[in-house]
Amino acid sequence: MRPALEAGFWLLALSGFWLMPEQLPLLGQAAIAALFVLSLDLLVGYAGVLTLGHAAFFGLGAYGAGLLAQQGWGEPLSGLLAAALLAGLLGLLTAPLVLRGGDLPALMVTLGLSLMLGEAANKLPGLTGGADGLLGVEIWPVLGLFRFDLHGRTAFLYALAVLFLLFLLARRITASPFGLALRGIRGNARRMPALGTPVRRRLVAAYALSAAYAGIAGALLAQTTQFVSLDALSFQRSAEGLLMLVLGGLGALYGAMLGAIVFTLAHHLLSEMSPLFWQFWIGLALVGLALAGRGGLLGLGAALLGRRA
C-alpha cells in the first residue's frame, strides 16, 4: 500500500476522536474488531489454516485480563501481556490437534475447542460470572496517566494505539523470512517440505502468534468495557471475524482492518435502520464481493485505483 494511503488510513481512524465524539465506544469496538481480524488474517490469510473457533483465544484473553483486574491487578499493559501469553499458550497446546488433518478437520477441531471453552465458562459462574458476565473489573489509568472515562475517549485512543503497534509488528513479521515461508506453505504445502521447511513447526508458531493477537484483542475489550460476557467466546464472534476478513480481503493486513471497521460500522448503521434485517444487507454485500473477486474491499479498491493509474 502506498505511504500516502497508509497515512490517510490512520489519520482518518484517529480523526474519529474529534469527528464522532458521541460514537467513541463504537469506534473503540471497531478497533478491537480490527485487531481480532488481523489475528485471523495472520492465520487464515497468510498461513492458510482455517478456523471456526478463534473466539476461544479472544475469550480467554478477555477473561484472563478481566479476572486479573477483578482480583486487584488493574494495570492495563501488563493485563494485555498476560492475556497474550495465556492465549498464545492455549494456541501452542491446541495447535497439534488443529494441524493434524486437512481443512475440514481443522474447522471441526477449532469449532469443538471453542464450544468446549464457552460451555466451561458458562458452567463456572464462580470464576467467570457465568451468564451474568464478569463484573467488578477495575482498570487503572493507562501508563498511570490516562484514566478510562465514561465517554470512551481513553478507551478509543488506547485501543487504536494498541492496534497500530500490533499492526506494525504484524507487518514486520509478514515481511520476514518466516512470513515468506508461511506464504509458501499456503501457496504449496507439498513443496515446502521438499525445500527443507519443517512445515508443522512453522504452522504451530503461526497459530500461537495468531492466538496471542486474538487474546490481546479480547483483553482490550475486557479492559475498555470493564466487563466480560460469554459473548466473548461465542461462535458468532468466530464466524463474524471470518466474514470481516473475507469482506476486507484475505492475506492483506489493511484488508483485514478495513473489513472489520466497515462491518462494525455497517452493522451499527443497518441495525439502527432496520433492526431485524441488517444481516440481509451484510449477506448481500458478501455475496457481491465474493462474486466480484477474491480480494474483498481492498482488492476492489486496488482494482479501481489501478484502472485510473
Next chain:
Amino acid sequence: MSALATEGLTRDFGGFRAVADVSLALAEGARHALIGPNGAGKTTLVNLLSGALRPSAGRVLLGGAEITALPQHARVKRGLARTFQVNQLFPDLTPEGAVGLAVLERQGLTGRWWRPAAAHAAEREEARALLAGLRFSAAEMRAPTRSLPYGRQRLLEIALALALRPRVLLLDEPAAGVPPGESRAVLEAVAALPRSVTVLLIEHDMDLVFRFAERITVLAQGAVLAEGPPAAIARDPAVRAVYLGGPAHG
C-alpha cells in the same frame, strides 16, 4: 561408499506391492537413470527416497548414513533434494521470491521473524544469479510464477531444487510435458549440473536418458528388471520385451 543407496526397499498399498525389494546404489557424482513403463513404481520409489512416503520394509541410506526414519525436510537438510513430475510451484510468488525462499531455507533462516526477507540481499542476489544461469530474464524473475510459460515453470522447478545446493538430486521427469521449442533449455540445465551433484533421473523420454545417463536401472512391476550401462540396457532382451518396444526401437 554410495552417495545414495537403498536396501530391499518395499512399499505396499493394501494388497498391492508398488515397490518390491529394490536395492540401488549410486556412486558419488553418478548420472543414473531410472526408467520403466507406466505403473512400474517409479514415482513411488522417488517418494520413498525423498521421504514423502515411508517404506513397508527396507532402508534408505544417504552418504552411508541411514535416513529411513527421517522426515522429508530433514533429508533435504542432509543434502537430498528433488523435483516433481507435476510442477509444485508457488503460483503467487515470483521466481526470484520463490528461489529466494529456498535459499533462505537452506541457510536455516525461515524461522526468523524480525529482519525483512527483502533485506537479506545476499540470498536474493544468489537467487537472481541462479535464475540468470538458467537464462531467466530480469522481467521473468519478477513476474508472478503463474504467468510464466510452462517451459519456464519447468526450469523453475529445477531451480528450486538447485537453490538447496544438494549433494544428491532426484529429477522426476524434468522434461515432462514441455513443448519441443522450450525443452532444449531444460535439457541444457540438466546437462549443466556440476559433477559434485549425484543425479538420479526418472524419465520417460529415451533420448534424454541415453544422452545423459551413465547407468540405467529398469523398473517393472515394482522390481528391478535390469541394471547396467546404457548400451547393455539397450541390448537387453528382457528390457526390450517389456519396455523399449521390441527390436524396432533404435
